[in-house]
Amino acid sequence: xxxxxxxxxxxxxxxxxxxxxxxxxxxxxxxxxxxxxxxxxxxxxxxxxxxxxxxxxxxxxxxxxxxxxxxxxxxxxxxxxxxxxxxxxxxxxxxxxxxxxxxxxxxxxxxxxxxxxxxxxxxxxxxxxxxxxxxxxxxxxxxxxxxxxxxxxxxxxxxxxxxxxxxxxxxxxxxxxxxxxxxxxxxxxxxxxxxxxxxxxxxxxxxxxxxxxxxxxxxxxxxxxxxxxxxxxxxxxxxxxxxxxxxxxxxxxxxxxxxxxxxxxxxxxxxxxxxxxxxxxxxxxxx
Amino acid sequence: xxxxxxxxxxxxxxxxxxxxxxxxxxxxxxxxxxxxxxxxxxxxxxxxxxxxxxxxxxxxxxxxxxxxxxxxxxxxxxxxxxxxxxxxxxxxxxxxxxxxxxxxxxxxxxxxxxxxxxxxxxxxxxxxxxxxxxxxxxxxxxxxxxxxxxxxxxxxxxxxxxxxxxxxxxxxxxxxxxxxxxxxxxxxxxxxxxxxxxxxxxxxxxxxxxxxxxxxxxxxxxxxxxxxxxxxxxxxxxxxxxxxx
Numbered sequence: 001x002x003x004x005x006x007x008x009x010x011x012x013x014x015x016x017x018x019x020x021x022x023x024x025x026x027x028x029x030x031x032x033x034x035x036x037x038x039x040x041x042x043x044x045x046x047x048x049x050x051x052x053x054x055x056x057x058x059x060x061x062x063x064x065x066x067x068x069x070x071x072x073x074x075x076x077x078x079x080x081x082x083x084x085x086x087x088x089x090x091x092x093x094x095x096x097x098x099x100x101x102x103x104x105x106x107x108x109x110x111x112x113x114x115x116x117x118x119x120x121x122x123x124x125x126x127x128x129x130x131x132x133x134x135x136x137x138x139x140x141x142x143x144x145x146x147x148x149x150x151x152x153x154x155x156x157x158x159x160x161x162x163x164x165x166x167x168x169x170x171x172x173x174x175x176x177x178x179x180x181x182x183x184x185x186x187x188x189x190x191x192x193x194x195x196x197x198x199x200x201x202x203x204x205x206x207x208x209x210x211x212x213x214x215x216x217x218x219x220x221x222x223x224x225x226x227x228x229x230x231x232x233x234x235x236x237x238x239x240x241x242x243x244x245x246x247x248x249x250x251x252x253x254x255x256x257x258x259x260x261x262x263x264x265x266x267x268x269x270x271x272x273x274x275x276x277x278x279x280x281x282x283x284x285x286x287x
Numbered sequence: 288x289x290x291x292x293x294x295x296x297x298x299x300x301x302x303x304x305x306x307x308x309x310x311x312x313x314x315x316x317x318x319x320x321x322x323x324x325x326x327x328x329x330x331x332x333x334x335x336x337x338x339x340x341x342x343x344x345x346x347x348x349x350x351x352x353x354x355x356x357x358x359x360x361x362x363x364x365x366x367x368x369x370x371x372x373x374x375x376x377x378x379x380x381x382x383x384x385x386x387x388x389x390x391x392x393x394x395x396x397x398x399x400x401x402x403x404x405x406x407x408x409x410x411x412x413x414x415x416x417x418x419x420x421x422x423x424x425x426x427x428x429x430x431x432x433x434x435x436x437x438x439x440x441x442x443x444x445x446x447x448x449x450x451x452x453x454x455x456x457x458x459x460x461x462x463x464x465x466x467x468x469x470x471x472x473x474x475x476x477x478x479x480x481x482x483x484x485x486x487x488x489x490x491x492x493x494x495x496x497x498x499x500x501x502x503x504x505x506x507x508x509x510x511x512x513x514x515x516x517x518x519x520x521x522x523x524x525x526x527x528x529x530x531x532x
Contacts, residue, residue: 160392163381167389170378177338177372179364179393179444 003131005249011138013225013245014145015207016218018200020225020237021152022193027231028169029189030082032093036101037197037222041215043104044070044194045201046112049210053120063202071194075187101216109212116209119202137206148199149238152192156234161188221248224264228271230281239279243267290349291316291367291448291479292337297346299336305344306332308503314448314496319470319480321490321511324500325523330483331373333500334452337481338370339363351447364393369446373453376437379426383417383436386425390443410439413472431462438469442478449473451482455489467493491515499523 019037026034044066051062081100085092124136156162164185168175176182204214225244229236248263271278290313300306306329314320322330335341337348339360348356355363364370378386384405391405411418414435420428425436434454441449454470455463463486471493474480484490491497494511499522507514507522514522 160388163385163389163392166381166385167378170380171375173340174372174375174378176360177340177364177370178389178440179361180389181361 002250002253004133005253006246007132007134007138009246009249010242011141011207011245012221012249013242014142015200015203015241016221016225016245017145017238017241018148018196018203019215019218019222020229020241021149021234022196022200023222023226024229024231024234024237025152025165025189026193027226029165029186030086030093031172032090032097033223034097034193035094035219036097036104038215038217038219039101039104039108040070040074040193040197041201041204041218042108042210042212043073043201044198045205045210045214046108048198048202048205049112049117049119053117056120059119059121059202063198066201067195067198069194070198071191074190074194078186078190105212105216112210112212114212116211118209119205121206141203141207144199144203145238148196149234152196152234155192161185165189220261220268221245221264224267228267228278230278233278233280236278236280288313289316290314291351292481293349294337295347295349297333297336297348298344299332299341300344301332301341306503307336309346310500310503310505311346312498312505312508314479314481316447316479317474317477318495319474319482319493320496320498321487321494322481322483322498322500323485323487323490323514323519323522324506328500329503330500331452332503334370334450334481334483337363337450338368364444364446367447368450369441369444369448370450371434371437371441371452371454373456377425377428377433377440379424381425382421383423383425383428384421386436386440387417387421387443390440394444406439407443409476410442413442413469413476414439429462430458431465434458434462434466435469438473442473442476446478448479448481451480453483453485455484455486463489487519488515 019041023034023037026032047066047069048059048062051057051065052059057065077100081096082093085096126133126135156166164175164180165188167178167180168182168185172182201215204218208214221244225241226237227240228243229238229240244264244267247267248260251260251263292314294313295311297307297310298305310329310333322333324330332341336343339358343356347354350363350366350368353366355366358366378389387405406418406421416432417435417439420432425433428436451470454466458466467489470480470482482490491511491514497509497511497514498505499507499514501523
């Protein structure tokens, strides 16, 4: 029973690790918490649905195209909504992201209604590995998030664009006078956000169903994972997501399932009190 | 006269008031020019305006004879300026190597340097201390080492003019002497230097030209040797300063 719950928690953790990393990256570069992240996941999932179910494309192709479209859409959203407010401070941008989230969620509701939908996938039968009962969608979720995490780690630590993102996160005005093109880095950050959030949309859609609140339902867990791991740390986002996912599921063994959402909130409170930089974050040096 | 930088009647500031109230000066190619003056005279604002962090309201900035007034900070770096701020002048949460890589990659895009040569022989010779610290987080370096790293990053882009904002601020006397020696060595490689300094005596000793600022204007533009003979107290606070206001 515990092993099965732990495995289910790992799957949940793998799914929320992608938007948790998206938040971490964006917070580093643009210095605001993007509360539209849940709704973007939803919209991306519906984009995949449109290509996969309505146009009949294979799910993988639909997911890749939707990821690119989602990134391009976010660049457009940035230029229309966030860029004009860039100098107005984090709170203004955060409120704007809340508004954007509401708009996107209701657009999804307007076009697709409240009814639950699903991707065009062959039904896979659950199978057993020892005492564990699992299905192929769950393994895809773990594999895909691990792969994307590795790609993000390599990008941030080994590639010039990743270094530029970290430089802007560290010291934006110095980055400017060191010749870093901030606009280009911002575009890349949104594009990567689009990929991660579309990935999360596909995984949630495969694990559960598509409905207008499918992304927003994960919002607290996503933020808890990013903060627990340490904003700015991709490894932290991954580990934070796994801890939040597994502990939320494990809590159902001793608490009514309705209290599951309370677990990430407890993590946020605890980490802010005892280790504000998160598990993998380093105390910021400003000198 | 072969100026690398020329400013004419430059006005700039924050909010509604002007901090720079019509600054005109030039920096001759290959020379070290030091700007001194009392606190609040607009020295640091002038440097920030030059690099594009404070917008120009009136006047012009010519770099190698070309107006860069309309350029943003990144384009000014591409045009040949390099700026080392007084504080927060390295990416503190990144390693020394990563700091150098960022500037090196920019230089490579500018076409100045082949890829794969992050700490060039020239930089290694100028700042030997950095070679053994490549894996150290820049924020964990001492004040002097951090300043050296900031110089090395700025020089990686092969600037025509290196702009330094109080390079010796907060350093021990030993490191202060090292920093001024580094400025001299950098200048000998052919890079012109414009620096703001509070340690006027040490800075003037290595400078060719000196500009004294007061109340957002140039109060005196003379050779460093001439200024060395003057009374700094009189220069900063004397009757001429009041006239400049």
